[in-house]
Amino acid sequence: MMGIPSKVPSLRIIQSARVIDGEICFDIKNVNLLLNIGASRFGLHKEQYNHKTAKAIEYMIVDALKLADPFLQIAGRIKSPKTFMYLADNIEQEIKASTSAELKPARDLLDAIDIRNLYKQVDERFIEWGETRAYMDGVTSERIVEEALRIAEDEMDESSLALSELTPESVVMDMSILHYGKKEANPLDKVKFYSKHNPNQSARAQRGDYSTLMPQYFAELKLSLFTKLPQYFGLVQAGWRAVSASIIEELNRPSTPTPDRPHKHKRTTSLGSLGGNSFTTVPLTYAPDTPGAKPLSSSQNSQKRSRESLEDMEEETRVAKKHAK
Secondary structure, three states: OOOOOOOOOHHHHHHOOEEEOOEEEEEHHHHHHHHHHHHHHHHHHHHHHOOHHHHHHHHHHHHHHHHHHHHHOOHHHHHOHHHHOOOOOOHHHHHHHOOOHHHHHHHHHHHHHHOOOOOEEEEEEEEEHHHHHHHHHHOOHHHHHHHHHHHHHHHOOOOOOOOOOOOHHHEEEEEEEEEOOEOEOOHHHHOEEEEOOEEEEEEEOOOOOOOOOOOOOOEEEEEEEEEOOHHHHHHHHHHHHHHHHHHHHHHHOOOOOEOOEOOOOOOOOOHHHHOOOHHHOOOOOOOOOOHHHOOOEEEOOEEEOOHHHHHHHHHHHHHHHHHHO
16 A cells, blocks of 8 residues: 555465474574564554654544544444444544534644644654663653743743643654564564474574574664644754753663662763754744644644635635636
8 A cells, every 4th residue: 555565475484384383383494584574564664654744644633533522422432333333434524524613623633634734743763672661751741841841931032932832732752662573572583493304393593594684672662752833843842852861861870789789881872862963953943834834723732724724725826816817
């Protein structure tokens, strides 16, 4: 569906499968092909399924459904097989076709997707597996907004940007663990192989049986930060990077050794690599362009573009065409 050709000869792998001692085993000559499956899985999740546009649209659809749920009772439909049977993708068209004022916020959000007025990705970081827990526990929308507001108070003119709409609900921190199929472990450690010389005996592949060009960990954490309100782009970035810097400082702080827990040396994390690259840093008041060159507004903790704005754009187009004639 994405137009990406598969480089994995799946039929060859399937045809080489044998059941030995109750386990599915594969020909040892295909060991690198099995590793490539894990690498392909990792690549698809990294480059496609977690692409910034896909994630932005995903969160916008979720927000639109949440806004519509009190009036359409979407969540309640799963409780009955009869209503669940008709709960399909056309729920989006049902919202768009509505004219009720109650569904206007959800309708506007779906309209924004159509014109690609999406939630803006502020920053993206990849975290090593050993530091995953520190970031998953330490990074929250609340903490990012708290730091952003502190920075705004210290470094910005009060009249330069209204901050009343900058809330934790206007910020999304997506955390996705990307891996080869077995989290941080080598997936080949979970597979048994046979050889044509001993087709009825199975064993794990050993180092040297397959490529030695291997990652240290087979998993990592991808952090993607989005703002629903583009006027806060620069400020949200600054808040996130302040949070990241504090986590790095905590990771680099030497632990106090005890008799039952001797001191372990911690690898120093680069402030440049996780604190934020200078060439991606933007001013605190930076706001990216949006379709129609009009900033988005906040309503019911969701970023939306009004249907009236779309009608204004259509009217301007009609007038322009009329003058052109």
